[in-house]
Amino acid sequence: MLLSSITSLPEIDLVMEQSMLAFLEYKKTNPKERAAFLERIALEIETLSEELIRTTQAETNLPEARLLGERGRTTMQLRMFAAMLLEGSWVEASVDHAILERVPAKPDIRKMLVPIGPVVVFGASNFPYAYSTAGGDTASALAAGNTVVVKAHPAHLKTSQLIASAIEKAIAFCNMPTYTFQHVTESSFEIGKALVQQSNTSAVGFTGSFSGGRALFDYAAVRPRPIPVFSEMGSTNPVLLLPNALELNAETIASQYAGSITLGVGQFCTNPGLLIGIKSASLDRFKSTLATAINQIPAAKMLHQGILSAYQKNRSIALSTKGVNSLTNDIASNKIDATPIIAMVSGADFLANENLKEEVFGPYALLIECTNIEEVKQVWKSVSGQLTTSLMGTDKDFELHPELIEMASSIAGRVLLNGVPTGVDVCASMVHGGPYPASTDSRFTAVGINAVKRWVRPVCYQNCPDHLLPDALKESNPLQIKRMVDGNPYQ
């Protein structure tokens, strides 16, 4: 049975032992077989059709259009990893030929990436498809040749079960080992901890809150054999509103951000939560346009009651902090819907109150009004460790402050110019990660083909006869992939 209803810790041992045994078989599959498997998962998800969308709507309050878009992104991701496998150079193959006349003689050495082992995935509540059961973590781990155990998110359990059933069908259709994928539906704290600490678990992927992501990291760090944990956690995604840009476009930028702050009821990890500007007439125009736009946006349902309660609590804490005022009609969210709100504070009061740096998950942003560009930079630097940071500026702004782009790259994994951070394009250049606490390891991304690098390790073969080498390393390059040869990249 794949859809495990786990109720005791010994069952976790069984799940992870099955995952390890399946891994020993699954990792031997060739790239074409794994590509076909990923493509089949995408097809099986599409085959779930209306039933899937209706189930998720009921569980998450997300509108149909959004869910159709997210489903498209999820199947596209699976197909992207399939294409990556067929292209093949992601294994970073490197060939160094022997040089027998060198003293000492240089041996023949060849290197490639291999899968790390069973990966445990904890999906996000806010992306029931794209960062969940068959989301980016699962797709990248399976692509690399790892088996996967998903702990279903309790907020969309039925959705998760449907997706798990699609993966199960793909496993059967493609004749993959039965336990290539397993689904754990019990959601207790102890089960999560046990999954991370079970001896066969080789890596962990998580998308969600800071407290959850850090807890999993800590569980893994104290294991007898520590394992990598990639937790993608909260972010306030600071936005710099530079003077010349505001002078020319205060109203346009305000409208753009009113949309971004409230998109999906603010339930994106890239939601712009901090807007940083300099007190001026153009910032006043920005404020007024933003407030008017936000006041016109109706309250809306959040994913579930727990998220709504947290939103109400966190915005209350922020609004009751010294120096914080509301720019918008201060209507407390009711018991069903979340009202969007823009709060405001001076740069000095922001710097004096650590709690204002914390993410308020929902349709909320805090406008920080600074006295000059130095204070803007001080505020910005004080919140480093972000998924994204955005700069709204003209050429004139950047001529005056060329240091800002460099600073931005220290603060976040993704730097945006004159745009909004919501909307994470799935492509090879995307970085969805960043310095802690945006993620637990800034050296990796959760989105794009490089997401696979979290689940692979290099192995080299020294003096290995050609016929015993993996195909990626054979002298004749039968996979026809780009390789580094004798230190020359990408031959």
Add this chain to the structure above:
Amino acid sequence: MLLSSITSLPEIDLVMEQSMLAFLEYKKTNPKERAAFLERIALEIETLSEELIRTTQAETNLPEARLLGERGRTTMQLRMFAAMLLEGSWVEASVDHAILERVPAKPDIRKMLVPIGPVVVFGASNFPYAYSTAGGDTASALAAGNTVVVKAHPAHLKTSQLIASAIEKAIAFCNMPTYTFQHVTESSFEIGKALVQQSNTSAVGFTGSFSGGRALFDYAAVRPRPIPVFSEMGSTNPVLLLPNALELNAETIASQYAGSITLGVGQFCTNPGLLIGIKSASLDRFKSTLATAINQIPAAKMLHQGILSAYQKNRSIALSTKGVNSLTNDIASNKIDATPIIAMVSGADFLANENLKEEVFGPYALLIECTNIEEVKQVWKSVSGQLTTSLMGTDKDFELHPELIEMASSIAGRVLLNGVPTGVDVCASMVHGGPYPASTDSRFTAVGINAVKRWVRPVCYQNCPDHLLPDALKESNPLQIKRMVDGNPYQ
């Protein structure tokens, strides 16, 4: 003053703050400038000439020829990273062009690797040059654009100070920020812990014992902001002696391994510590040749008294374990020199005694005599987590057991066929690392150009005007590097 004589913890704060301030400048240097800096360090080390070699001989008991070789390797490594910078494609640049007609419109996104921040390096006692003050960790961290703080190894403090003075001269010559490199000479436990836990420290490199490497990992994991630690630790480097290879070449293999086990008085982390074979007449021939060869190798001085004492203690523990006998003349090492020794045990007794899996650092190996190939595999799997594993086998051996190569890649970072693991070639295909406890993160290597990946993180720029992009990402590709373009690798 660069050569810090740190005696108190507040001074560590100062060192790391200086390192961070220097990082903010140093990371702006271009690849050519950093390449020239690394080349200059190599030249300054060579300029130390006889004084360096004599100083290290006195501190380490290592012979001149070995030190000349290791110095050559160290300067070669520095020049290899300089060449990597000039070639340039190591930054893994990726360009995704905008597709405005797509729904939703695809933004222009470009990604590259950037330095992670100040790196603290703890060098090894057994490689006073190549894995120490200006060794692979320092060279790779500086190449990537990070500042470095080295904690000098107390076993070769004067050597470390000389190398630090060479780096200091290169900093002055190349006009790099003064605190690009700092050298901490105090060796207390508290200073090491403070260096790892100081808030500005962004990554740690370590080469040495299991207990030391794990302690640093643990200190880093409990920081408010966890940071990556790459500890390269002990390894027993199991060797499989397959039946047909022994039948044909027992004597040759025995001679080869007698040399490898005693090379450098056995003080290599790739020293072959476990030899696994099947009870047979040819294994008896192997044993007899190996014992004769080892008995003829004279006792020799180890690096320092502490290492000799540990060797004496650990070999005593091994030899007093149930079922363990000595194959060689059982002369206890005297108070100055280490006598090489080969111990022997049955597969069953090895599996029953966990302590036999532990590394005995020195000119020692344990021959494990198994009853059949299944027991060989059982023994082999029981010691997974290795820097290297070697297979001595003929085509016939691998025809009979094609699964062995695949198994080897699960156990170690480097798989050798018909060779000895001592001797780590510095090239792009080298993997010097492996599953825990060989290292704390199997996804990285400490040797070869990929060693740089431990100290970098990806950053992407979305919708950034061309003139504000880093050179590596500009549309015209001014650095003329291989890049991924629109998902097509290495254009």
